Amino acid sequence: MIRQYELVERVKAYDPSADEDLLNRAYVFSMKAHGSQTRASGDPYFSHPLEVAGILTTLKLDTATIVTALLHDTVEDTVATLEDLERLFGKEIARLVDGVTKLSRLEMHSEQAKQAENFRKLVLAMSEDIRVLLVKLADRLHNMRTLHHLKKPEKRRRIARETLEIYAPLAERIGMHQVKDELEDLAFAELNPEARDSILAQLARLRSEGEDRVLRIIDELTRIMHDDGLPGVQVTGREKTPYSIWRKLQLKNVSFEQLSDIMAFRVVVDTVGECYQALGIIHSRYPVVPGRFKDYISTPKPNGYKSIHTGVIGPERNRIEVQIRTRDMHEVSELGVAAHWAYKQGQPRQGAREYRWLRELLDILEHAQKPEEFLEHTKLELFQDQVFCFTPKGDLIALPRGATPVDFAYAVHSEVGDHCVGAKINGRMLPLRTQLQNGDQVEVITSKAQSPVPGWERFVVTGKARARIRKFLRTQQRAQYIELGRAILQRQFRQEGYDFTEKALEGVVKIFQQPSADDLMAAVGSGLHSGREVFHAVFPGHKPQAQTAPREFDERAATLVKPKPKAKGKEAPLPIRGLIPGMAVHYARCCHPLPGDRIVGIITTGKGVTIHTIDCETLESFNDTPERWIDVAWDVGETADDHVGRINLVVANEPGSLGTLSTVIGKNGGNITNLKITNRNTDFFELLIDIDVKDAKHLTNIMAALRATPVINSVDRARGR
Template sequence: MIRQYELVERVKAYDPSADEDMLNRAYVFSMKAHGSQTRASGDPYFLHPLEVAGILTQMKLDTATIVTALLHDTVEDTVATQEDIERVFGKEIGRLVDGVTKLSRLEMNSEQSKQAENFRKLVLAMSEDIRVLLVKLADRLHNMRTLHFIGKPEKRKRIARETIEIYAPLAERIGMHRIKDELEDLAFTELNGEARESILAQLARLRSEGEGRVETIIKELTDTLSKDGVPDAQITGREKTPYSIWRKLHNKNVSFEQLSDIMAFRVIVETVGECYQALGVIHSHYPVVMGRFKDYISTPKPNGYRSIHTGVIGPGRNRIEVQIRTRDMHEVCELGVAAHWAYKQGMPREGAREYRWLSEILDILEHAQKPEEFLEHTKLELFQDQVFCFTPKGDLIALPRGATPVDFAYAVHSQVGDHCVGAKINGRMLPLRTELQNGDQVEIITSKAQTPVPGWERFVVTGKARARIRRFLRTQQRAQYMELGRAILQRQFRQEGYDFSEKALDGVIKIFQQPTSDDLMAAVGSGLLSGREVFLAVFPGHKPHAQQQALTPGEAMDRAASTLPKPPKPKPRGKEQPLPIRGLIPGMAVHYARCCHPLPGDRIVGIVTTGKGVTIHTIDCETLESFHESPERWIDVAWDVGPDSPEEHVGRVALVVANEPGSLGTLSTVIGKNGGNITNLKITNRNTDFFELMIDIEVKDAKHLTNIVAALRAMPVINSVERSRGR
């Protein structure tokens, strides 16, 4: 445990003007407030805020931040109040403690409330004062160091997952790479301990095989730089963390041995000029690895990180990465925003605005009228390398930049991705190739009849989506092509007067360079080969009858269409048909509600309407809520229609159709072939890519409409289709 005088000495060592009295008062106040409380480890609870303060002293933070760390749990976990903090330590400390307290309460409620709202609050608290986030990161770091004391495995995994998805990226975003690396490693230990141990074992093997190699490389680089005019360069070796290695193995789909930057060498010099001089020396002595040069000095990262990265075939023909930076740059790299935060010099808070992303968030916060507007405008500007989107329920989905709704669908669940037919982004139907932006709310529309489309592979960016699509191409699609090819060959053989046999294909598979007869049928089904080509290969001496002519593509389509079953023609309406609804008095006027378009097969209810008779609604119609206070107007009714009923009913569907020639023709053809009759069509919205339509269709019942909807969903030009309940 850090003693009181030790904590004060740590702060005074880097900030002689620190308020020693306030530090002492905060130490005593926190120790008394927490009293005999203990943590899951059995240690006194006061040890936790003390360790958090100790972590922040390593970042050389100001007195107010250290005091906040000591007090950050007092309001939440002790009898101390917010008023007590402000009275004893002032408004600034009170505001900081209140910010950290709100974030702690936020975590406790995270399972019950929406992640989107939680994340917004996190960004807001951070925007008000970055020191709130610094304390919270140190708090999370110590909690992760003691995570193994928590008994419930599911709780440990939840905390670890939250750390790796939220807090580690936040630490990286403000440049605190040392904190980020440790948070990731601790979370990785909990979430995938076996993978971490495997990587550590391989690192140990590399170190044993190359014993002395690092020292040799450092010595040669030092001598080379010294001889060519950079004598004071300090060179160190840095090994990648297990988590960063694991992530790169997955992202690049390479083996451990193929990674070239497991060991990076840092060259630290005094000035920016010496950085470029050192770069010139290294490039003049060692071959450069193409594509591995990045200049973050001339173009810093958004979090303020500055350094030159280059890959070379270095000493001993070892492929290495070299990072060149000044001492000031190195401090910023290690401590990020804490390295030169304005509070330490007593400068105004505007010093934070050199971080563009933070200044933009602060500016938006000042002008946004409500939280939703804040979220909309910021679009979670915080993360540049990832896209954070939300499900309609508010669950957070993290994706790589450039991801599309198809990537989102597969991130939600593999089955959702497989059956994805459309996507609403922020309430608007958009193409599946649309690139998602930070903050987008994405609703995936699915259909059981849908399967992955080969074209998706051209625009998805996640490995999971690409793997599922390729798997489908190898299995389901091949099976479909094989069945179609078999049908084509059967028809071709039958037309020529022969019985089809798969054994007949075994003798010609080599001619078409196919491994098996199944592959040959799949090639026919996919259009790579024609049925006639295969037939003539099986019967090379066959001559068609005189009356048999080669069919044109149009004739072939007509012949194929003639083999399709014809939809039943609607029977003519009788002049006097009995009411198709049971429970009504004969002669009573009946109307079908246009708010829900009830169809036979739907559960229905009758509502007596003055001057109109009875209006039939579906049982789940939203309009029925307005009749809850009038139970006397409700009539228990049911459909009384048989399979041969001549009466047609109107169902309504909402569609999104590709804006391309022939789309409407395809739409009407599909509806007609399935026995439906379009009675009304309305374009509700249009853009360069899509038309949104509302169509009324005469059908026999709900099942008939469902069949039409399923047939429409199978058409490539139709992006989405749903039964509509609205007017």
């Protein structure tokens, strides 16, 4: 545990003007406040805030941030209050501690609701002062380092998932790659230890086989730089992390050995001009790998990252990735916002709204209906794989991979997205569902008469676009429900011999826990309450007339845009939106659609609807009959049975390979239901395997685990069989 004087010395080493008295008082206050509290490991609880402060000293952060780290759990876990902190340490530190403090005393309906509300509070706090996020990331980093002390596996997995989905992307967004890499690796070790161990074993093997080769490559790159006039260059080699390799295996249909950028070589120089000089030296000496060149100096990433990346057939004919940057760029690439923190120059910032991604989160927060929806959209917004596109004026827009012109339009401005009617991509008019590629120039065409279309929600991938579309649809749907509810109540009142007036509802809105008469009519229109219930609340003494069951619900069901049929007996509701209740549904055997895939329905006379993936080759045969197409999507809110995912797989023909294959699938929650050998030779077997999985992501995880297995040569989803 760091001693009091050691902490002060660490801060004074990089900031001689640090307030030593303030640091000492915070140290003593936190130690006394936490008293005899202990952590799951058995260590004194005070060791945690002390370690968090220690992490932040390695980033050379200001005194107020270090003090906040020491005090960050006092309000949440001790009897100390924000008023105490403000009186003893000032308003600034009390505000920072409040931003980091969880809303632990809130009564929430679920763990997810609590997580969502806490994250909403964090976003608001860090929008005012980014130091809140720095403390939170250091707090999460130390908690992940000690995660193994928690006894409940489900709690460990929940914390690890939250880290992977939220905190690691947040660290990436502010350029703190060291923190991001460690958070991802610690979460990966908890969530998928078998895959991580497999990748580590293969890395160790490559390291033992190629350690001399790496040193020879570094020596040769250094020599050619010196020979061509760059004597001050520094060349190093860096392995990719196990998690980043795992993501590559998920996204690409390649084996572990086929990954070309497991080892990246960094060339660090003094100036920007020398970066391009080094690039010229490398390209003049070695063949370039097409499609592997990226210039993040002329076009920096949104988090400030600058570097030149290039792929070449380098020394000894090895295919390598080379990253070229200045020393300043290297510091920013590792520490991000902490590397050029304005507080160190005595220029305090009022907020962090200059970060575009943070402004996007605030915009999502404004349009989301509830905290859980905000959290869902935020995870979309923080998705790490990005494409970089340009406006006609040359402005850079960063979007998640798979984004469409509608996502681009909403990224430019919410109003542009709302009124988008078409898009020119690189000068060509293309459909709005077209997926954008790196370097595309996008011109959005708008019309004042246009408004968001329900179908857009099927293909947009950014949280901002989805939140805005959903808000518009909720508003539109609410208006429809109000009109429908009014019609139901008018008929109910007329049947009982009364004239309906909205004023009559004002006296009973509180009974139904509705804010206004419009809200009550919307509740009736949506089926939450019946017209008969409302009538009897308005006229409690009225005796109902003897009559047959009202047709109200039949008429309402026929009028509603989205009726929700109830399951009968043991029959579960179909997890697909956009279908007429009772319609027969089949899943196409040519493409085996899974929840998470983009899908389309094809009407077949006498058979109902067949569901295909949007990229299924069979769909070409229906191009001439557009009237048979139905716009459908998976309903993520429904729980569905297992679905069949089909994969093609090439496995080494050696003893135990089939056993290894089935073990990997089983450990990742899959169940083999059918296996067929389609080709065999002395070295390899080609297999066609059906696996019961929950959704497309589940199948992707299984495929990635298989790709990380030495006996597996290749894996991909089967199509057209």
